[in-house]
Amino acid sequence: MNHDKYILLITFQFIVITGLFFLDMYDHAIGLFKGSLFISLLTVTFIVLIKGFLTRVRLKHMTVELRRATKGNFKTRLLAKDDYLFDEVVFSINELIEELEKVHVQSAKSQTARKSLLSSISHDIRTPLTSIIGYIDALKDDIATSEDEKQEYLNILSKKAGSLKQLIDEIFDMAKLDADEIPMKEEFLDLAEIIRESLIEFLHEMKNNRVELHISIPEKNCFVMADRLSLTRIIRNIIKNALEYGKDGQILGIELIEKMNEYQLHIWDQGPGIPKEDLEFVFERMYRGDQSRTPFSAGSGLGLAIAKALVEKNHGEIWVESIPWEKTTFGFSIPRYNHMNRFKK
Structure with a gap:
């Protein structure tokens, strides 16, 4: 029922009742005029009752539709019927059902992703663990015939154990990022200096693999406000991926490229690259492409996913481009640091 019409009917009903009151009070114009007022009063009252009944029916219908939605039928939608007050409620309820549908879809996707993640984690833990147990049994059974062979077994065990520890550490880190439990201590940092410090760790590996370093970093300070550990x-994760x-x-x-509002760090190589069909998935957890060179094919499968989450926590964006x-x-x-507004972005 239209809100304005409802107010008009109530107002007219009030006027009729007031008129009848004054007629009775002064006992004037008893005849036809008074009868007309009574008929008008009855008519308005009847209309109000009908409208009230229809409103009640509509409310019951809305209740039924809402119960259908709460039971999982998210395709349910309420219809507007040219009634200002009801239409506002209908629009709000329809928006709420749409949000519930989105949450339901996201929940289903999250559940599927969680099962896939647990399956991948189980596989990635079981594989090195089985290998470790095998080498330990070999050492216990004296299968290694010489000290050199025993030492080789121990080196393999150390490497496998290190990989397993790294996987477990990254699983915990990813869980903490999901729960927003990793504290972000923003500091005034020189991004160029952070890059140089991070490179030192990989110089020996680059030398052993005869990897040539091409570096282009501005000589001046490149100030950002970010968390040092996460940066x-x-x-580290991206360089490790590139070298691996x-x-x-x-x-x-x-x-390191200086833009008007931000700094961009590009880390590149000329290796086998990433197939075009895999590019959109490389930052997903445990994603495995048949020819992908991401850490998902041989590492923990979480390195780039962690990098992406940390970049976003530092107000940045991450991407990948590849021509094999x-x-x-x-x-x-x-974002570049701006002393006037903290971030110039």
Whole structure:
């Protein structure tokens, strides 16, 4: 029922009742006029009752539809019927049902992703653990015939145990990021200096694999406001990925670009690259592409997912571009520091 019409009917009913009151009070114009007022009063009252009944029916219908929605029928929608007050409620309820549908879909996707993640984690833990148990049994049974062979077994055990520890550490880190339990201590940092410090860790590995370093970093300070530990972790994870899967190209490129509102760090190589169909998935947890060079094919499967989450927590963006055996670039941005407004972005 239209709100304005309802007010009009109530107002007219009030006027009729008032008129009848004064007629009785002064006992004037008893005849036809008074009868007309009574008929008008009865008519208005009847209309109000009918409208009230229809409103009640509509409310019951809305209740039924809402119960259908709460039981999982998210395709339910209420219809508007040219009634200002009811239409406002209907629009709000329809928006709520749409949000419930989105939450339901997201929940289903999350559940599927969680099952896939647990399956992948189980596989990635079981594989090195089985290998570790095998080498331990071999050492216990004296299968190794010489000290050199025993030492080789121990080296393999150490490497497998280290990989297993790294996987478990990254699983915990990812869980903490999901729960927003990793504290972000923003500091006034020189991004160029952070990059140089992060590179030192990989110089020995680059030398052993004959990887040539191409570096382009501004000589001046490149100030950002970010969390030091997470920024170092982002750079480390991306460089590690580039060396692990792009070392055959024998070049590692580091390029820090200064933009108007941000700094962009590009880390690239000339290795086998990433197939076009895999590019959109490389930052997903435990994603495995048949020819992908991401850490998901041999590492923990969480390195780039962690990097992405940390970049976003530092107000930046991350992306990847790849032309196999020509150039594969992982890049991320960090807003430039602005003393007038903290971030110039």
